[in-house]
Amino acid sequence: MTGDRIALAVHDHGGDGPPLLLLHGAGRTLADWAAVAPRLTGRHRVLAVDLRGHGLSPAGPWSLSRVAEDIEGVLDEYGLPDALPVGHSLGGMIAVRYALDHPEVTPGAANLDGFGWGRPDQYVGLDPAVVAERLVRVRESVRDGLRGGPLPVDGLQNLLARERALSGELGIPYELLEKALLRSVRHTPDGRLESRPLRDDMRAVLAEIDSLDLFDLFARMDRPLLLGRALRPTPPAPGREWFDELTRAYGMGLARDLTALAARRTHVRVVGIDGTHAMLLENPGAVAAAVLAFAAEALTDPASVPFRYALPEPEE
Numbered sequence: 001m002t003g004d005r006i007a008l009a010v011h012d013h014g015g016d017g018p019p020l021l022l023l024h025g026a027g028r029t030l031a032d033w034a035a036v037a038p039r040l041t042g043r044h045r046v047l048a049v050d051l052r053g054h055g056l057s058p059a060g061p062w063s064l065s066r067v068a069e070d071i072e073g074v075l076d077e078y079g080l081p082d083a084l085p086v087g088h089s090l091g092g093m094i095a096v097r098y099a100l101d102h103p104e105v106t107p108g109a110a111n112l113d114g115f116g117w118g119r120p121d122q123y124v125g126l127d128p129a130v131v132a133e134r135l136v137r138v139r140e141s142v143r144d145g146l147r148g149g150p151l152p153v154d155g156l157q158n159l160l161a162r163e164r165a166l167s168g169e170l171g172i173p174y175e176l177l178e179k180a181l182l183r184s185v186r187h188t189p190d191g192r193l194e195s196r197p198l199r200d201d202m203r204a205v206l207a208e209i210d211s212l213d214l215f216d217l218f219a220r221m222d223r224p225l226l227l228g229r230a231l232r233p234t235p236p237a238p239g240r241e242w243f244d245e246l247t248r249a250y251g252m253g254l255a256r257d258l259t260a261l262a263a264r265r266t267h268v269r270v271v272g273i274d275g276t277h278a279m280l281l282e283n284p285g286a287v288a289a290a291v292l293a294f295a296a297e298a299l300t301d302p303a304s305v306p307f308r309y310a311l312p313e314p315e316e
Contacts, residue, residue, distance in 0.1 A: 005069045008049045009056035012078070015041030018299040019080040020291070021071065022048035025089030025114075026205050027148075027197060029055030031180040032088065032280045035173075039288035044295065047083065049074055051091070053201040055183045062204035068098050084299060086110040086291055088280055090209060096217050096225065108224035108267075108298040110291055113277050115229070115254055116209050122253035123246065134246055143206065148198040156185060156193055169235060172281040180281075215257065224267050224298035227258055228290055230279055231272040269294055 011030050020040060022033045030048035040046050052070055053059040060066065071094070075081050082105045085095035092114025099109035117135055120128035151159075163177040188194045197205070218225060233251060236244045255272075262270045271290045275282040 004060065004066045005073045006052045006058050006060050006066075008052065008070050008074050010050075010074055010078075011037075011048045013037040013041050013046040013048065015043070015045045017044040018295065019045040019047065019078075019083035020295065021075065021080075021083040021085050022046065023071075023085060023087035023091030023094050024048075024051065024054070025087075025091055026209065027054070027184075027202060028089070029180060029183040031055070031176075031183045034179060035176060035284035036280055036288050036291075039284060040291060043292060045080065047074065047078060047080070050183075051094075053197040053205075055196065056186075059196075059198065059201055062201055062208065064094065064097055064208055067094055068101055071098055072102070081105045082107060084108055084110065084295060086112070087114060088112045089114045089277065090205065092228075093209065093212060093214060093217075096214075096221060097212075099223065099225075100217060100220055103223070106223070108226075109221065110226035110228070110294055112226075112228040112273070112287065112290075113230045113279060114214075116212065116214055118214070118250055118253065122257060123249035124252035124256065126246070126249045131246070131249075134242065138243070138246070139206070139210070143203060146199045146202050148195050148202055150188065151185070151193045151195055155195070159185075159195070170276060170278055170282055172278065176281050215261070218261060218268065219265070221265075222267070224269070224294070225265075226269045226271065226290065226294040226298075227261075228271045228273050228279075228287075229254055229258065230277050231274050232276045234276050269297075 022030065022037060024030055024032045030050050033048045037046050037048060050057040051067060053062060075083050084107055085098050087093065087095035087110065092111030095109040096111050099106040117138065120131040123131045159181055160178060163181050164174055166172065167174040167177055184196050185193055186196060218227065233247050258270045262268045273279050273283065273286050273290060275286065279287055
């Protein structure tokens, strides 16, 4: 570590061509890209990283500016300062912010389903005041449910069982989920198992997400920007009908607002990807196809606009 910069864990997937840097979501690791990255290396040099405090990377105080320094360090080390950042969820938000902060070398950014919880007025058909109250409840629930830290004796087995159930629910190969989970677990100096990121680190991550005005960031981008959105909601669960109503309303608002943004900003490409928020694991082929198509344009002739993706019209 130099100053606030942390030497991140990197998976160099190899490949030949314009470089891509893959960034994972909050609480996840670079293992989420395991099925996507091989589909990119035929046309690109591909690196993936564990963000600070995640996976095999060291922890440290969490802020977007510090994360940007970490990323800059990786790209300098590999001699790839002009890599196109491609991120999922939190990683997508970071990709856009990084591109804005490094306009002289970064050719654009790709954000795959990194939209946070948005503004209350983006929830179609719901009273913004009601949405604001529900979002407080959502954020409290997320923070209360953070699991990072020491695991009980049977903790790893329970986590793996949960991943196996998720595999059946979403149709994701269990091996991908297992690999991703195990990268988030490490032995502590006293021999116990610990799940990462730790709770305090995740609280800091969530605070950073809540502080962002994402549509302001999108509007400020003056280079090619890919915005991909999951077309399928997370499967409903008994007892959380209010949450499912919230996510449906936000999905319609995102479709509306992203389509309007793309109409105003000719360098913005919007694509719907067949999958839930877990798209990297569910449908890696569709994710890779969207990234390859976007990169072919953004890295070849950013001034040209030969096509634009479009989301389906929001349902009323």
